[in-house]
Amino acid sequence: MYFHVQDFINEIAQDEPDPAAANALQEGLGGQFGEMRTMMQYLFQAMNFRGPAAKPYRDLIQGIGTEEISHVELIGTTISRLLDGSPQYQGKPTDPLDKAGAGGAIPLNIALDHSNIHHYLVGAQGALPVDAAGNPWSGSYVYNSGNLTLDLLYNLMLESTGRLQKCRIYEMTDNKTARSTISYLIVRDQAHENAYAKALESLGVDWGKLLPIPKTNAEAFPEVKELVDRGLQSKQYSFDLRGQSEAGKIFRGASPSNDGTELDASEQAPVGSPITIAPERMEEFAPGLDPELLALIQATADLELNEIENLYGPVAK
The missing domain is CATH 1.20.5 (Single alpha-helices involved in coiled-coils or other helix-helix interfaces)
Known part of the structure; x- marks a missing residue:
């Protein structure tokens, strides 16, 4: 069973709407290496897991998959915030829907050349299960071979590629709303890389020669550095209400990132940030x-x- 705590897993910073940034973030949500893919891949691997003796590995994959559900919620809400309202439009709920805003701005004119027009035509200015090119998310992305070593290798590759993409998205925008979420996901992707790398080590796999964790220098991003300084890249949560997770048998010891930190799987879940609901937007017909x-x-x-x-x-x- 799953329980929903009505908090975001990380705070979403406040800034102006930015539809172009929202579209770039769609890759991190519905792209081949996005959060919808990691969520579904790990949950299917956990559901299909066999072998009670390997329970710690199942618990590790299950815990990460559960966290990915909250990542989908976080990045999807961030996209919606970036699409909330239209810059320069200062309409009121009592205004006619066709009334121009400040400076004569037409409410949704930005949809024509600054973003994915589907955000406005079919999405009520909210996140969609698509990539940045508008291609629908596909279940064919999910890899579940039934071989633990292969699955762990593939998961490590998935997290590494996802982190690289998010570093690129970070450098595409200076919007604080977008960057607050991107930075958090960059650091948590590294934590998940560490988890799968440690699991492979415990199976005797010399993953470092085969598939080294890419050096992104993401610590140069101030928001990322703040999270790394708090050790967020070396924590893994169980999301287990009954304390039955055995993931801590794997997620322990020196970090595979070689950053001098120790891995810690003692926390059930992060503190989170209160969920808020966006105001009504009459020009969005929402x-x-x-x-x-x-x-x-x-x-x-x-x-x-x-x-x-x-x-x-x-x-x-």
Whole structure:
């Protein structure tokens, strides 16, 4: 079973909308090496795992896959924030939908040449399960061979390639909203590289000669350096409510990144950051609950309560 804590796994910084950055981030969400791929690949590997003696490896893959669900939530919400509203448009909910904004700006004119137009045509200015070119995410990306060593090697390659791509995306934008999420994912990708590298070491695989972790110099990015200084690249979470995970048998000892840190799998989950819901955007045709809908919801609730009281008697209030 899975439980949802209503926190983002990392804080999303506030900045202006940036549809071009949102489109670049789509690669990190729905691309071949994006967060949707890592989430599905690790969860399928964990579900299909065989061999009770190898439980620590299953728990490691399961824990990382569970974290990837929160990464999908984080990067998807970041894309939505980058698409929220239109720069220069200062419309109000009471304005006609075709009224121009500040300086005569047409509400969605930015859709024509600054982004993926599908964000505006079919996505209500929100994230889509596609890559940066608009290609739909594909289940054929998922690799699950049934051979533990092969799967771990492939997972290490996947995390390494994903981190390289995110470093490139970081250098495509100076938007604080985008960079706060990209930086966090860069560091967590390194943590997952460390996890799979350590697992391969425990199986006697000299992975360093075969598939070295790429040196990205991502520590030069100030947001990344702050997270690395906190040791976030050397932590792995269990996301296990009952303390039954055995991933700590693998994720321990000196970090394969050779950065002088020790691996730590003692934490259940990170602290997180409170989830907030974006405001209504009338020009996006994405309103919340208007008074008529609220009244309908209340009327429906009253009907359901009356039915309960007719069957079971008055409900305490």
